[in-house]
Amino acid sequence: MVALEYRDPELRGTDLAVIGAAGKTGTAVVAALEGQASVRRVVHTARRTDDRAVDLETGAGLSEALSGCRGVYFIAPNVHPDEPALLRRVLAAAVEEGVDHVVYHSVAWPYSPGMPHHLDKAGCEDMLHTFGGVRWTVLQPCAYAENFAAVLEGSVRTLEVPYDPDARFSFVALADVAAAAARVLGEGADVHHGATYELGGPELLSVRQLCRRARRSVMVSQVSVADWMERHGRGLTGDARARLAAMFDFYDRHGFVAGSAQLHALLGRPPARIGESAAVK
Numbered sequence: 587m588v589a590l591e592y593r594d595p596e597l598r599g600t601d602l603a604v605i606g607a608a609g610k611t612g613t614a615v616v617a618a619l620e621g622q623a624s625v626r627r628v629v630h631t632a633r634r635t636d637d638r639a640v641d642l643e644t645g646a647g648l649s650e651a652l653s654g655c656r657g658v659y660f661i662a663p664n665v666h667p668d669e670p671a672l673l674r675r676v677l678a679a680a681v682e683e684g685v686d687h688v689v690y691h692s693v694a695w696p697y698s699p700g701m702p703h704h705l706d707k708a709g710c711e712d713m714l715h716t717f718g719g720v721r722w723t724v725l726q727p728c729a730y731a732e733n734f735a736a737v738l739e740g741s742v743r744t745l746e747v748p749y750d751p752d753a754r755f756s757f758v759a760l761a762d763v764a765a766a767a768a769r770v771l772g773e774g775a776d777v778h779h780g781a782t783y784e785l786g787g788p789e790l791l792s793v794r795q796l797c798r799r800a801r802r803s804v805m806v807s808q809v810s811v812a813d814w815m816e817r818h819g820r821g822l823t824g825d826a827r828a829r830l831a832a833m834f835d836f837y838d839r840h841g842f843v844a845g846s847a848q849l850h851a852l853l854g855r856p857p858a859r860i861g862e863s864a865a866v867k
């Protein structure tokens with residue numbers, strides 16, 4: 587199928603949909619979109635009367651949720667065993683419903699064979715490029731500072747990580763990622779079709795350095811992946827544990843860094859420095 591480059595503006599829907607709207611990322615994206623346009627919260631478990639419930643595992647509810655939408659922001663569940671299958675269902679429904687623009691929430695360094703859930707996102711990016719019938723944009727955030735919200739808020743005194751606490755990351759404020767997402771979705775495909783934006787924070791920080799910026803002092807230590815899984819991974823499937831273990835091993839050896847220039851451009855200001863008041867809610 588040949589990509590439909592210019593959908594007649596008269597025939598475009600008007601609403602914007604956020605798939606994964608109730609999750610950590612989706613909540614921030616919906617908040618950033620407030621006041622911009624009519625926004626649909628597309629969720630798995632409806633909590634509000636206007637929520638659109640879908641099942642990404644089967645595609646149930648997707649067409650109804652996307653009907654009349656101009657743009658769709660797709661956030662997949664964390665470390666899903668088959669993210670490309672979910673995206674394929676979203677794209678099929680988007681094309682069927684005449685959606686003009688799909689924005690895919692990927693990750694920095696998607697082509698990382700050492701991290702299977704990143705590799706799945708690389709496959710998703712390729713699917714987006716080649717599916718046809720809908721225009722697209724990719725956002726590639728680095729690790730969110732909010733993964734350490736309890737540390738930065740001062741509500742914990744100790745932190746155990748299953749990788750080198752001195753490994754470096756380009757931690758990015760989730761509110762900045764969400765503001766960039768809202769701009770891309772709001773301005774739409776006429777401005778952003780075909781673009782891939784890497785969204786890193788403004789400096790390299792280790793988890794130990796991040797802990798030094800907490801409101802109360804925090805002792806950080808490294809534990810084995812097995813010990814971490816024993817304490818924090820009991821509710822996870824075997825596949826999710828394996829994907830997380832691969833990610834921790836990768837972080838231990840390479841850290842996780844990404845540039846901030848594209849985020850700066852999308853925000854029209856420097857991205858938040860982590861540990862400053864704007865960085866963490």
Ligand SMILES: NC(=O)c1ccc[n+]([C@@H]2O[C@H](COP(=O)([O-])OP(=O)(O)OC[C@H]3O[C@@H](n4cnc5c(N)ncnc54)[C@H](OP(=O)(O)O)[C@@H]3O)[C@@H](O)[C@H]2O)c1
Pocket residue numbers: 606607608609610611612629630631632640641642643661662663664665691692693694727728729730733
């Ligand atoms: N954390 C980071 O630093 C980071 C950085 C870059 C990229 N990412 C990516 O961001 C994405 C989202 O992460 P997150 O932590 O925000 O996720 P999350 O809080 O776990 O939210 C995921 C959402 O997926 C929904 N969901 C689960 N199963 C579903 C199904 N069968 N059908 C429809 N919806 C379903 C859930 O909806 P309900 O709540 O309604 O059940 C949930 O709210 C992941 O793909 C991750 O790789 C994360």
